[in-house]
Structures are given as C-alpha cells and as structure tokens.
Amino acid sequence: MASKNISAFVLVIVGVVFSSQASAADFPKATEDLIGSYRYLEARSQDFLEKFDKAEEPMSDANYADLIATRVLREQVAHLLADRLVKSDSSNEEVAMIREFKAPQRPGSYISSLPLTDDVLEALGHIDEDSPAKRDARQALIARIEKLYSKEERIELEKNWGTGEVVQAARAQARDFKAAGTMEAEIRNYARRLVQDVVLPKTRKPSSGARVGPSTGAEGNLTGREFPSKMWAITYDDGPARQTAQILDELLSRRMKATFFWLSKNAPGYEKTSVARAKKEGHGLANHSATHQQLTKLGSAGLDKEITESTKTLERIYGQPLGFFRLPYGSGVNNTAIRDRIAKAGLIHVYWNVDTLDWQDRNPDTLYSRTMKQVARQGRGVILFHDIHSQTVVASRRVMDELRSQGSKIVTMAEAVSTINGGTP
Ligand SMILES: [Zn+2]
Incomplete structure (x- = not known):
C-alpha cells in the first residue's frame, strides 16, 4: 500500500x-x-x-x-x-x-x-x-x-x-x-x-538621469531599486476582487495613490465598481496577464492571449492606455520571447524589491513587520501586495501610515518613472 x-x-x-x-x-x-x-x-x-x-x-x-x-x-x-x-x-x-x-x-x-x-x-x-x-x-x-x-x-x-x-x-x-x-x-x-527566470532580475544600475521605457532586454525591469531615496510605490496584484473596494477606501481616506496590477479575466466583473473608482481616484492601472498562468510554459498563442489580448481588454475597460505589466509569479522575467511581447505592447515590466508574502501569511501583524523590515533595508522601491486577501487590507493600511510617518513619498508607478526619467514627480 x-x-x-x-x-x-x-x-x-x-x-x-x-x-x-x-x-x-x-x-x-x-x-x-x-x-x-x-x-x-x-x-x-x-x-x-x-x-x-x-x-x-x-x-x-x-x-x-x-x-x-x-x-x-x-x-x-x-x-x-x-x-x-x-x-x-x-x-x-x-x-x-x-x-x-x-x-x-x-x-x-x-x-x-x-x-x-x-x-x-x-x-x-x-x-x-x-x-x-x-x-x-x-x-x-x-x-x-x-x-x-x-x-x-x-x-x-x-x-x-x-x-x-x-x-x-x-x-x-x-x-x-x-x-x-x-x-x-x-x-x-x-x-x-x-x-533561471525569476527572483532578482537583472536590473539597470540606479543612476541619475537613467531613462526607463519599454525594453525587450532584461535590464528593462523596474524593481524599485531605481527610485530616489524614500520614494515608494505600493502595488496590488491579482484583483480586482471583493477586498479591492476596502483598499480603495483606505487609500482615499489617506489621499494616497497605489498601482493595481489586475487580471483581465477579473476586471469585467468590477467594471462599474472598483475599476471605475480606481480610475476616478487616480490610481495606476496595470496588467498582470489574463488568467495568471506561468507564462514560461506557454507557446505563442498563449502569450498573445495572456499579454497582448489582455492588455487590449484592460485598456478598453479602463478607457486609457496602460503603461506597466507584471508577470504572474515573476516568472519569465529574463525570457526574451515574453519580454518582446511586453515591450511590443508598449509596457514596462515591473518587478518588486519588497515582498510582503501576503498570499502565504494570513497574520496582519507579521505581514506588517516583514514589510517594514524590508522597507528599512531597501530605503525605496516597489512593495508587492495582493488585493485578494482580507489580511492585506489590514496590513497595507498600517504600512501606508508608517511610510507616511517616516516622511516617505508614496507614488504610482507612472509618477515614479516620470521622476526617474527627469520629469516632475
Ligand atoms: Zn499574481
């Protein structure tokens, strides 16, 4: 047996x-x-x-x-x-x-x-x-x-x-x-x-005046390490979902802006609610694929669906062009075929340098302390949350407050890129 x-x-x-x-x-x-x-x-x-x-x-x-x-x-x-x-x-x-x-x-x-x-x-x-x-x-x-x-x-x-x-x-x-x-x-x-394809993508050296734009090369990844000191982008993946509205409430009451990397299969169900609100309230709206598959396992047709078509679907629903893409599981970050498609769709790939692990950890206290430990070490960057968990609502609210009390500047991905590229934040 x-x-x-x-x-x-x-x-x-x-x-x-x-x-x-x-x-x-x-x-x-x-x-x-x-x-x-x-x-x-x-x-x-x-x-x-x-x-x-x-x-x-x-x-x-x-x-x-x-x-x-x-x-x-x-x-x-x-x-x-x-x-x-x-x-x-x-x-x-x-x-x-x-x-x-x-x-x-x-x-x-x-x-x-x-x-x-x-x-x-x-x-x-x-x-x-x-x-x-x-x-x-x-x-x-x-x-x-x-x-x-x-x-x-x-x-x-x-x-x-x-x-x-x-x-x-x-x-x-x-x-x-x-x-x-x-x-x-x-x-x-x-x-x-x-x-081979995930974790710590090759990244451009942070330097003043560095230009960031869609790139087929792995060096085109934004990780957050390019940001000026104390600048933070709070990002949420995998939604929109039930919890998104609560997160939008928390952001609104603090007059903070985040960037949402959503799945095109989820967005239509929230078109008149969270999607409309996020747009109206000035949040960054970005693509996280159609169905959250591991893209390195897909052929050409699959990549078209997950990257090219999902971008079109999300742009139609948002009513505005997208600027950013994040790979499911961060998988395929150094893969040329995948990177080519992201660049062709006019998108910049965004990784992260602070992982809250909110998909694994349901305790808001440890989520919060894990996040702030990495924030202290990194000094600036991109924080990865998922707007599909209730513990994330609690932990990210505390992170927002702590970042603010530390005098950090909270920006959308578009504002961060504008700053890095020499525009006004
Ligand atoms: Zn995801």
Missing part, C-alpha cells in the same frame, strides 16, 4: 509539474493524492516563509525561489482539484473527498482564504441539485462533514493556526503519504528551474 501511495504521489506531482492530466481511471485515488500534495505544499511553504523572514537580505535568499515554486505548484494542484469537481464522471466518493477537504473552510477563517476556496465553491455550483442521486449524496456528505468538524473543532482549528499547530497537523498528514521526501526533491528541482 505504501509503495502504491508513493508511485501515485510521484505521478501526480510529476503530472502537475509538467502540466499533464492524470487519466480518469485514477479517480478517486489521484484526488486523494492531490489533496495530500496540497496540504504538503501548504505546510512546506510555511517552512520556507520562516527561513525567508530570518534571512538578512530576503530578496536574494536562496529559499525565495523555493517559496515561489511552492506557490506555483500549490495553485496548479488547486486548479486540478477544481477541474476534477466539475468533471461529469466524478464519483460521489471523489466529490465527498474534495468537500471534506473544503469542510473547515468558512468565511473569515484562515482556511477560507486558501486560493482553492473560490474555485471549489464555483465548481460545486455545477453539481446538479435536481438529480436525486446527487441530492442524496449531498445530504449524506453534509452529515459527514458536520460530524468530522464540530463547531468547537472548527473554532479551535482557526485559533491554533497562528501557533503553527495546523501546519504541524498538515505536515503529519503529508508524512502519512510517505512521499514527502520525493515532493521535497520535486520542489527543489522545480525551484532550480524557476530560478
């Missing part, structure tokens, strides 16, 4: 890494393995996070690539799980398994903010309620889930997250698969490949 577990586990993760789909015959075993993979990756990235926080210079720490690699893998596993739920041949057993995995997730909890939640909720909407068999299965499931996690257990689970007990539990669960070592090696190998 153990060796069967290992081979299935390895197959699944290799399948994930190389973007191939396991066959339907693997159900529901493959689903079980995917859930194990997810829990393992979640626990492992917590370890990488701890190392990142201890590093003297986090942005050049070797663990940073591992951290990003686990995020990429984890999101791929989440998508595979969501795909399995919508498959018409999903067995009741498999649906039950994924729902049990989702069981402790509820609004406001740590677990509810896992990227999987929205996908799964959406996928569950596809289950035909009118089919008596599925209705019965659903009833049975709900009863099982209630038994599995009592209200008290759920409260306990959430309370203990901060102490790392949930991480320990997830790690123990991953060990049950007896394939943690293999998974570990996969992450390392994956991170090694990813590191």
Whole structure:
C-alpha cells in the first residue's frame, strides 16, 4: 500500500509539474493524492516563509525561489482539484473527498482564504441539485462533514493556526503519504528551474538621469531599486476582487495613490465598481496577464492571449492606455520571447524589491513587520501586495501610515518613472 501511495504521489506531482492530466481511471485515488500534495505544499511553504523572514537580505535568499515554486505548484494542484469537481464522471466518493477537504473552510477563517476556496465553491455550483442521486449524496456528505468538524473543532482549528499547530497537523498528514521526501526533491528541482527566470532580475544600475521605457532586454525591469531615496510605490496584484473596494477606501481616506496590477479575466466583473473608482481616484492601472498562468510554459498563442489580448481588454475597460505589466509569479522575467511581447505592447515590466508574502501569511501583524523590515533595508522601491486577501487590507493600511510617518513619498508607478526619467514627480 505504501509503495502504491508513493508511485501515485510521484505521478501526480510529476503530472502537475509538467502540466499533464492524470487519466480518469485514477479517480478517486489521484484526488486523494492531490489533496495530500496540497496540504504538503501548504505546510512546506510555511517552512520556507520562516527561513525567508530570518534571512538578512530576503530578496536574494536562496529559499525565495523555493517559496515561489511552492506557490506555483500549490495553485496548479488547486486548479486540478477544481477541474476534477466539475468533471461529469466524478464519483460521489471523489466529490465527498474534495468537500471534506473544503469542510473547515468558512468565511473569515484562515482556511477560507486558501486560493482553492473560490474555485471549489464555483465548481460545486455545477453539481446538479435536481438529480436525486446527487441530492442524496449531498445530504449524506453534509452529515459527514458536520460530524468530522464540530463547531468547537472548527473554532479551535482557526485559533491554533497562528501557533503553527495546523501546519504541524498538515505536515503529519503529508508524512502519512510517505512521499514527502520525493515532493521535497520535486520542489527543489522545480525551484532550480524557476530560478533561471525569476527572483532578482537583472536590473539597470540606479543612476541619475537613467531613462526607463519599454525594453525587450532584461535590464528593462523596474524593481524599485531605481527610485530616489524614500520614494515608494505600493502595488496590488491579482484583483480586482471583493477586498479591492476596502483598499480603495483606505487609500482615499489617506489621499494616497497605489498601482493595481489586475487580471483581465477579473476586471469585467468590477467594471462599474472598483475599476471605475480606481480610475476616478487616480490610481495606476496595470496588467498582470489574463488568467495568471506561468507564462514560461506557454507557446505563442498563449502569450498573445495572456499579454497582448489582455492588455487590449484592460485598456478598453479602463478607457486609457496602460503603461506597466507584471508577470504572474515573476516568472519569465529574463525570457526574451515574453519580454518582446511586453515591450511590443508598449509596457514596462515591473518587478518588486519588497515582498510582503501576503498570499502565504494570513497574520496582519507579521505581514506588517516583514514589510517594514524590508522597507528599512531597501530605503525605496516597489512593495508587492495582493488585493485578494482580507489580511492585506489590514496590513497595507498600517504600512501606508508608517511610510507616511517616516516622511516617505508614496507614488504610482507612472509618477515614479516620470521622476526617474527627469520629469516632475
Ligand atoms: Zn499574481
């Protein structure tokens, strides 16, 4: 049984890494393995996070690539799980398994903010309620889930997250698969490949009078290290989402401007709300691709869709030309084919030099202290947040206040480039 577990586990993760789909015959075993993979990756990235926080210079720490690699893998596993739920041949057993995995997730909890939640909720909407068999299965499931996690257990689970007990539990669960070592090696190998294209892009030397513009060369990356001292751009990726309106409120009450790197698949749903507001309130609006895929894995047609077409879509929705692009996961930052397309769309690629890691860390206190530690070290630059998490609303508000009290100048990316290029800020 153990060796069967290992081979299935390895197959699944290799399948994930190389973007191939396991066959339907693997159900529901493959689903079980995917859930194990997810829990393992979640626990492992917590370890990488701890190392990142201890590093003297986090942005050049070797663990940073591992951290990003686990995020990429984890999101791929989440998508595979969501795909399995919508498959018409999903067995009741498999649906039950994924729902049990989702069981402790509820609004406001740590677990509810896992990227999987929205996908799964959406996928569950596809289950035909009118089919008596599925209705019965659903009833049975709900009863099982209630038994599995009592209200008290759920409260306990959430309370203990901060102490790392949930991480320990997830790690123990991953060990049950007896394939943690293999998974570990996969992450390392994956991170090694990813590191070629991500983390600390080659950057132009900060010099007075340096001109910044769309560039096919890797030296065209803006990282924030080109900024004058005490100048900061606060940036938010992956939205627009529910949390965007709250962030806009915080910015408005402080008369501060940020830059939003949004996905063109998300923007239409917020066209009359957050998108219209951000434009009216003077924030920078930028592109973060169409669907947040790892662009280094795409061919020409995929890159057209993710870079060229998404720029057109966003420009139409914003009603103004875009100036900036940020690669999903920062992956492809030194890749010529990708850089050519970004330049052809007239965009400057923007990296970051302060990573808040708000996609991994749900605690606003540690998010805030991690950010300010890097801010102190870097002295100026680009701060990376994501406007899809509630902890980000709290942490970024505190960062805004602290930057202001330190006498920093908060700018949009366009204002920063104008300053660097010798215009008035
Ligand atoms: Zn992103």
